[in-house]
Amino acid sequence: MPNRRLIGSAVVLVVLLAGAAVALTADPPLGELLGETPRAHELMRRYGCAGCHEIPGVAAARGQVGPSFEGLTGRIYLGGVVRNTREGLVNWIVDPRALAPHTAMPTTGISREEAQEIVDYLHR
Ligand code: HEC
Incomplete structure (x- = not known):
């Protein structure tokens, strides 16, 4: 039986990576959001x-x-x-x-x- 905590962590990691990818390609770009x-x-x-x-x-x-x-x-x-x-x-x-x-x-x-x-x- 797969370790549920491990699967849970993997799901969290995937969501975080997807979020980071969206932030980097976001419109307005991240630099603009940061006021640069x-x-x-x-x-x-x-x-x-x-x-x-x-x-x-x-x-x-x-x-x-x-x-x-x-x-x-x-x-x-x-x-x-x-x-x-x-x-x-x-x-x-x-x-x-x-x-x-x-x-x-x-x-x-x-x-x-x-x-x-x-x-x-x-x-x-
Ligand atoms: C009312 C719309 C309009 C505004 C405002 C405008 N442009 Fe243009 N621009 C055009 C059009 C239409 C062309 C195509 C002109 C042509 O081929 O004769 C063009 C062409 C250009 C080109 C040449 C691009 C190419 O590949 O030939 C550049 C560079 C450019 N504009 C920069 C700017 C900049 C910088 C500003 C702001 C200061 C600006 N434009 C404001 C409509 C506009």
């Missing part, structure tokens, strides 16, 4: 980026208006018009319509310094 939100996250919410883009690691950033930022660093062109360098990315974020007059992405009013912080985060 990078300032870039805050900026991407404040300027509406999160409303239009899906941003990996940023809670509630599930926008479907523009492309997801998943794999962004590997892309060659931004908006199909500007090379995806750090400089190009900052320029795009600050004033996309200066680069692509007909783009659906609006100029959000974000400053160059703030855009640089987002780029530091996205290109890290």
Whole structure:
């Protein structure tokens, strides 16, 4: 007859491991729950980026208006018009319509310094 306490302990262990797995993959991510939100996250919410883009690691950033930022660093062109360098990315974020007059992405009013912080985060 199997040892009931042993089975009980195993069940508890499985539940704890499952809980830990959920905590690690949770949305918002654990870092955010612990109050370690990078300032870039805050900026991407404040300027509406999160409303239009899906941003990996940023809670509630599930926008479907523009492309997801998943794999962004590997892309060659931004908006199909500007090379995806750090400089190009900052320029795009600050004033996309200066680069692509007909783009659906609006100029959000974000400053160059703030855009640089987002780029530091996205290109890290
Ligand atoms: C109203 C919706 C909207 C908002 C707000 C918005 N974007 Fe966009 N974004 C778009 C759309 C639509 C595109 C696709 C543009 C195109 O291809 O012409 C885009 C494209 C981009 C791209 C290029 C992606 C690629 O793969 O080509 C980046 C990077 C980007 N946005 C970053 C941002 C950041 C950072 C913010 C916040 C400061 C922001 N966006 C705010 C809609 C938005």
